[in-house]
Amino acid sequence: MNQPKIKTTKIFVKQSIQYWHLLMTQKNNHEELKKKLLHSLKLEIPNIISLVMERTCNLNCRHCCFQTEKTSQKYSQKNNLDVIIYNLVKQMPSAQDSPHFERPCLIHTGRTLKLWHLDILSKVKKIKPDLELGLIDNGSFTNLFESTVCNQRNFPIKFDFIDISIEGPKKIHNLQRDPAGQKAFTTAVNGLKQAKKMLTKDGRLSALMTLTSLNYNHIEETVKFLFSKKYVDELHITTMNPALPKNFQIEISVEQLKIALEQIKKVCQQYKRRIFFKIYNYQDLSKLIEIIGEKKFRQIFINKIFFSTGVITFNLNGLNIMYYPSSMWPLESFLIDADACNRTAYSHSYTLCQLRNNSNFKKYTVTQLTGEENYKQACQKQTMYWWKYFGQEFLDKEQMLFKNIRADHI
Numbered sequence: 241m242n243q244p245k246i247k248t249t250k251i252f253v254k255q256s257i258q259y260w261h262l263l264m265t266q267k268n269n270h271e272e273l274k275k276k277l278l279h280s281l282k283l284e285i286p287n288i289i290s291l292v293m294e295r296t297c298n299l300n301c302r303h304c305c306f307q308t309e310k311t312s313q314k315y316s317q318k319n320n321l322d323v324i325i326y327n328l329v330k331q332m333p334s335a336q337d338s339p340h341f342e343r344p345c346l347i348h349t350g351r352t353l354k355l356w357h358l359d360i361l362s363k364v365k366k367i368k369p370d371l372e373l374g375l376i377d378n379g380s381f382t383n384l385f386e387s388t389v390c391n392q393r394n395f396p397i398k399f400d401f402i403d404i405s406i407e408g409p410k411k412i413h414n415l416q417r418d419p420a421g422q423k424a425f426t427t428a429v430n431g432l433k434q435a436k437k438m439l440t441k442d443g444r445l446s447a448l449m450t451l452t453s454l455n456y457n458h459i460e461e462t463v464k465f466l467f468s469k470k471y472v473d474e475l476h477i478t479t480m481n482p483a484l485p486k487n488f489q490i491e492i493s494v495e496q497l498k499i500a501l502e503q504i505k506k507v508c509q510q511y512k513r514r515i516f517f518k519i520y521n522y523q524d525l526s527k528l529i530e531i532i533g534e535k536k537f538r539q540i541f542i543n544k545i546f547f548s549t550g551v552i553t554f555n556l557n558g559l560n561i562m563y564y565p566s567s568m569w570p571l572e573s574f575l576i577d578a579d580a581c582n583r584t585a586y587s588h589s590y591t592l593c594q595l596r597n598n599s600n601f602k603k604y605t606v607t608q609l610t611g612e613e614n615y616k617q618a619c620q621k622q623t624m625y626w627w628k629y630f631g632q633e634f635l636d637k638e639q640m641l642f643k644n645i646r647a648d649h650i
C-alpha cells in the first residue's frame with residue numbers, strides 16, 4: 241500500500257529510486273549504481289506497516305490475489321500477533337525522520353475486519369499517538385455494527401483513512417467481485433455510506449478501482465457515480481497486481497489499457513489531485529510503452545519525471561502516472577501476515593498452510609516474528625531478503641524493458 245499524495249518535496253540526497261532511474265536510463269556504470277541502489281534501499285526504512293489480520297474473506301473476487309482459505313485467527317493467537325504489533329509500532333519512525341518525513345502509518349489490509357482486531361488497533365493508537373491508522377476493506381465492516389460493543393454511533397476506533405474497492409457500476413462491480421454472490425456492490429456502497437462515521441475529523445475516504453478486461457471501459461461512469469454523489473474524497477486506479485494464473489483471463493490488454501488511459505486522462509482533468517493512477521509491475525509499464533511508443537516514452541521518462549520515496553511519477557500528456565518498481569518493493573511497507581510472520585510481496589497468493597508447511601513456498605517468509613524485534617533491523621532484513629530472492633531478478637527484468645530506451649538515449 242502506498243501514500244496517495246504526490247509529494248513535492250525535493251530529495252537532496254540521492255535515494256534508491258534515483259539510482260534505479262539511472263540504471264534504467266544510463267548505459268554505463270551499472271555495477272556501481274546497483275551497489276549504491278542497494279545501500280540506499282537498506283537505509284530507507286519504511287514508515288508503513290501493512291497488516292493482514294485475517295486470511296479469510298466473505299467474497300470471492302475474480303481478480304483477488306488471495307486463495308480461498310479458512311479463518312486464520314488461531315494462527316494469530318498462537319503466535320501472539322498483538323504483542324508483535326505493539327512492539328514494532330512503538331519503534332516506527334516519526335514524521336521528522338528521513339526519507340519519508342511523514343507520519344508513521346499502520347494499514348489493516350484485510351482481508352476483512354473482525355471484532356477482535358478493534359482492541360488491538362485501539363491499543364496501537366495509544367502506544368503511538370502520531371500513528372495514522374488506515375483500513376482497506378470491501379465494505380463488509382458494517383457487519384460489525386450488529387455487535388453491541390460496536391454500533392455505528394459508538395465505533396471504538398477512528399481511522400485516518402478508509403479505502404473501499406469499487407470496480408464499476410453495479411453490474412460490472414458484481415461481475416468482477418464475487419459474481420456468484422451478487423451482493424458485493426450493495427455491500428461496498430453501504431460501506432461508503434457508513435465509513436464517514438468511522439473516520440477521524442480530517443479522515444479521508446477513498447475508492448480503489450482495479451483495472452481488468454471487465455471494467456476498463458467503465459471508468460468515467462464509475463467516477464460520475466462516486467463523485468457526483470460525494471461518496472468519496474479520492475479515487476485510486478491501478479492495474480491488477482500481481483496478475484496470477486488464476487486471473488490471467490481478466491488481465492487488461494494493450495488495446496484495453498489504451499481505452500482506459502483516455503478515460504483516466506479525462507477524469508483526472510476533471511477532478512485534479514483527487515484521482516490517482518498507479519502502476520506496480522513492469523508488464524503494465526511495457527504495455528504503456530507499446531501504446532505511446534518508445535521514442536515518446538523515452539522523452540517523458542527522462543525529462544518529465546519527479547521522485548518520491550520508492551515512486552517515480554511521469555507525466556503523459558497531462559496525466560500523472562505513478563510507477564512503483566517491483567524491485568524496490570520493501571519501501572512500500574513492512575508486511576506482517578496473520579500468523580505473525582514477516583513476509584514478502586506475492587506471499588498472499590499462497591495459503592497460510594502452504595506458506596507454513598510447503599518447502600516450495602518458504603522463500604516468501606522472511607521470518608517468524610517475536611515480540612522483541614528491532615524494527616529497523618527487521619526492515620533491513622526484509623530488504624536484503626527481498627533482494628536475494630526477488631528484487632535482483634525484478635531489477636534485471638526492468639532493465640531488459642528499458643534496454644532500447646537506454647541504448648538510444650546515450
Ligand code: SF4
Binds near residue numbers: 300303306350
Ligand atoms: S474482497 Fe478483497 S480479499 Fe476478499 S476476495 Fe475480494 S479482492 Fe480478495
